[in-house]
Amino acid sequence: MQTSKATPQPRWRLSEERTQRKWSQQEVADLIGTTYVNISRWERGITRPNPYFRRKLCALFDKNEQELDLGGGTRFSASHAGEAEKVTAGVASTDGASSSEAIPDGALYDSAIPLQPAFTLIGRDNELSQIKQRLRKGGSVALTALNGLPGVGKTALSITLAHDPEIREHFRDGILWAGLGPHPNISGMLSRWGTLLGVSANALATMSSDEEWAKTLHAAIGTRSMLLVIDDAWTVEEALAMKVGGPNCAHLVTTRFPGIASHITVDGATVIHELDEHESIELLKKLAPGVVDKEEKKATDLVHAVGGLPLALTLMGNYLRKEAHSGKSRRIGAALKRLAVAEERLLLREARAPVERHTSLPTETPLSLQTVFEVTDQQLKEPERAALYALSVFPPKPNSFSEEAALAVADCTVETLDALSDTGLLESSGTDRYTLHQTIADYAHFALVGTRFSASHTAAYEKLIAFVISYVELHKKDYELLEMEFNMIIAALEAAQEKGKQAELVRG
Incomplete structure (x- = not known):
């Protein structure tokens, strides 16, 4: 004999509390970290929020569960809203894995997920489509790595994906986020994930190894469909420690770091490239429309100077918008003149809200090209650092230079070049050729001419001149090879003139 299903009983009190505040279901969903679909289902009585979301609703409306038709009687005042963020997402079993009661009816969205960008990402439609397809395929490709230069926008892409409706629909049980950086608190991040997933405080307190964390969180996630974002990984071990999904x-x-991306993915990482000229101009227009419209030639020159790096464009765009607010041509002209100087672009900095802090930077450090590159520079060994600085004498990207030239000018080993390539600071450009992005070349050159490396600055240019003399003599009838290295030869001529050695180069 079949029994008829009980008719869902709407939760009128929950709905009334929302409508009295003139909030939409989407607004309530955003406030507690779920979707409007779940809010609708809860209000209609189709499903009941899990303990985690019941606590958040009580805190939000300053009511107890009975007053919201949620059942139970625990009261959370508005002053407890912050505490409610930390409440476990259900009742945990004694072995550390969450029980069936802890599995949420609605999706769990980590409060650590950064806020969505103020406007749609520019020039990233293809990348977003490709990454979404990979993530939804499952299997081995479900571990996807994004690799690219510092400041190219890897985190911005991840944030956009974490807020993407299609991604949230596919990973119906939620999204977890961990921002690592060079000195992450792995155990703290895993503990926070465990709390969100319903692992008991007692179980969390007994964790003493990465293996225990992995097993416990893996069991807590179980068969849930979730996306785990591991942002800004600096070591393979730290990235893999956070790989706890089911x-x-x-x-x-x-x-x-290209080496990390290659290590942890089976079928290759997704490389995020810089923006092209059109996309870069579009981004600058979005940030400082009045300036770009009036000074398009100078804006285009700035785009070329920073090689389409989104971070550089964003810093410059924000600065230009600030300087242009008064509409004074004098201030706009002075701002553009300042940005035409490489050192000024490197040092251009802006403060960020704590929730927008760049994971690679210390808490009090403002965001700038200088600080973002410096944090990688600090991880280099002395021979690698000296080689990077010396390589800045070559014309930057889109130009390239041979491995032979790099070894001669930097006076280093191939292992040192490999180490620089593994950091992502030195890019490969075809077989046995390399290139330095414009902004990294600016950073390295600025460091090279500093007091500490002043002798190295002179030596690097002298080695460049000597190499070009030898190269031209050896290949003086091979016009194709000479044409390939034309810009390097010009750079050597300019250096020779500056150092008073033009006669030597011309004679060579």
Whole structure:
């Protein structure tokens, strides 16, 4: 004999509390970290919020569960809203894995997910489509790595994906976020994830190894369909320590280090490239429309000077908008003149809100090209640092230079070049050729001419001149090779003139 299903009983009190405040279901969803679909289902009585979301609703409306038709009687005042963020997402079993009661009816969205960008990302439609497709495929490709230069926008892409409706629909049980950086608190991040997933405080307190964390969180996630974002990984071990998802999960790892990206992915990382000229101009227009419209030639020159790097464009655009607010041509002209100087672009900085802090930077450090590159520079060994600085004498990207030239000018080993390539600071450009991005070349050159490396500055240019003399003599009848190295030869001529050695180069 079949029994008829009970008719869902709407939760009128929950709905009334929302409508009295003139909030939409989407607004309530955003406030507690779920979707409007779940809010609708809860109000209609189709499903009941899990303990985690019941606590958040009580805190939001300053009511107890009975007053919201949620059942129970625990009262959370508005002053407890911050505490409610930390409440476990259900009742945990004694072995550390969450029980069936802890599995949410609605999706769990980590409060650590950064806020969505103020406007749609420019020039990233293809990348977003490609990454979404990979994440939704499952299997081995569900561990996806994004790799690219510091400041190219890997984190911005990940944030956009974490807020994407299609991604949230696919990973119906939620999204977890961990921003690592060079000195992450791995155990603290895993503990926070455990709390969100319903692992008991007692179980969390007993964790003493990465293996225990992985097993416990893996069991807590179980068969849930979730996306785990591991942003700004600096070591393979730290990235893998956060890989705790179950069979229905996907992991998205971002890193500036090509070696890490290649190591943790089976079928290759997704490389995020700089914006092209059109996209770069569009971004500058979005940030400082009045300036770009009036000074398009100078804006285009700035785009070329920073090689389409989104961070550089964003810093410049924000600065130009600030300087243009009064409409004074004098101030706009002075701002553009300042940005035409490489050193000024490197040092251009802006403060960020704590929730927008760049994970690679110390808490009190303002965001700038200088500080973002410096944090990678600090991880280099002395021979690698000296080689990077010396390589800045070559014309930057889109130009390239041979491995032979790099070894001669930097006076280093191939292992040192390999180490620089692994950091992502030195890019490969075809077989046995390399290139330095414009902004990294500016950073390295600025460091090279500093007091500490002044002798190295002179030596690097002398080695460039000597190499070009030898190269031209050896290949003086091979016009194709000479044409390939034309810009390097011009750079050597300019250096020779500056150093008073033009006669030597011309004679060579």
